[in-house]
Amino acid sequence: MAESTGKFLVGVYDDDDVVLEAVGKVKKAGVKIHEVYSPFAIHGMDTAIGHPRTRIGIAAFMFGCTGLICGLVLIIWTMGFDWPMVIGGKDPISFPNYVPILFEMTVLFTAFGMTFTFFISNGFGPTVQPLLFDPRCTDNKFVMAIDLSKNKLSESEIAGVLKSSGAEEVSVKQV
């Protein structure tokens, strides 16, 4: 595929059910959708568009394992090897006592790791300027963006498809 020319056709919808059905209709007409923007999460939208399933859950699990292992290494090394002590008449390494801390470390690593992965994988950061095809997408409108250079159909054909699927407004945007 050629590099994107940055010319997009933007369809604005008023209703989330309409835009979800529209994704189906637009795809059926052979148009490749770049992305749909909405003010709230629409269930089933990402699979409807055809985005690959997120792997952030796997990342979260990995971070959790890391947390657990770090906790185990910390406690077992400090309490068992570096300065072992007999506390409360028990063995220096008395595993049931460590469960609360190991649990907390697992949760801590999972939460932080997963959240920062989320920010990085979406390309978010404090200095990032958002690419908004229509600023009303964070308010009350649903915006479908079609990359014209990635589609074989002509601009007017795609605009027709968008309009027939229920778009209130269709416009061209150069990014």
Next chain:
Amino acid sequence: MHVTSPVRTPLVTGGKTYADVTEDICRHVEGKPTKEWKVAFGISLVVLVYGLACVLWTWWEGLGVWGLNKTVGWAWDITNFVWWVGIGHAGTLISAILLLFRQKWRTSINRAAEAMTIFAVLCAASFIVMHMGRPWLAYWALPLPNTFGSLWVNFNSPLVWDVFAISTYFSVSCLFWYVGLVPDLATIRDRAKNKVSKYIYGALALGWNGSARAWSRYEYISLILAGLSTPLVLSVHTIVSMDFATSVIPGWHTTIFPPYFVAGAIFSGFAMVQNLMLVTRVVYKLEDYITLEHIESMNKIITLTGSIVGVAYLTEFFIAWYSGVEYESYAFVNRATGPYWWAYWAMMTCNVISPQLFWSRSIRRSIKWTFFISVIVNIGMWFERFVIIVTSLHRDYIPSSWAMFSPTMFDIGDYIFSFGFFFTCFFLFSKYLPVVNMAEVKAVIKSSSEKLPKKVSGVAKGERVSVPSFNKDVQ
């Protein structure tokens, strides 16, 4: 596909559209501070400054300014710590546990409740730092390599478990709250007219664009964070209860403490959420979002957890007798009839009787009664922690050690500090950040609105849906 249930009562009234939601919530963030806000904020600042002076004096002069003695080593400090941590748990329960149970009514209260959690945990942490004789050595509670051999913390001790638990709970709550804020901050950024606001909210919104990919990952991590926060909330207050349960003191050394404390925490936390939300919804005119249904649902949870606390009281009492351990029996006889009997009976009336009043539908749907009973519950829960801590300590095994405790002005002043700090933070939050999660409320509008705002799948404008929309072809 939205199905509007004819059975469930609506969660958003007034026929709100998505644009209405944005406008109703953003208006308060974007507008100038109102007179009421300035007065309330001013009062909380005055309280904070007085409290801060007490805290600084406590730090400067040392813990001798408190009423503690050798027998009663913990009193208001730890009572206040447990009270504030308990209050914090309601926010996480609303965000996390109600998300897992798919309770849509959490959407309009979860942001403010989570903010309450964060500020409450900060207040609790302030008591931990305050009660250390040498707070500048607070870092000694962390397992850091050092020049004392390295001398490590005692990982077997619940006090160390607390360090990990409270810091994890605080940071994960902050994360969960912030992740939820990002889409709403983007909404404010995109409406901002003033360059400074646009820059600040833009930086905080991290460049959120509302793409389907971002939303799907957002939903995924919200679910995982909720799944993590649920055992976190249960474990944190369990660990706090272990500070007492793993000791040998009669009245403390009981296995009922973990579930009892967790239920008590949720009980007092919801009462505090009620107090805050009842005021916020009137001041910010959010009655269409925080409806009587929300208030009633929270009252039902107060009744449930209050009943669990009541059952725990009975269990403690029964086991104290059934065990045959005379020290344990005496601890309870002393609580009811000894020198602190007034605190015990205040606790019993406030905690056992008040939540049972919510069985009556008219009382649990009454705003005045809800506010009043929530205040009573908060007072009762403070007394519960006071009774557990002070009455068990002041008369334990050896009668020659028995002593009385009475608070000094600094015990009280440091508690006042925590109120000043909490309300200052809360008023700052309510002015500069959206108090309701706009994106989540918009997501439930179609399925839970009283009047649908426009033509939806064949339903006429403004008409109350009486059949599920997917059945419209069926007669």
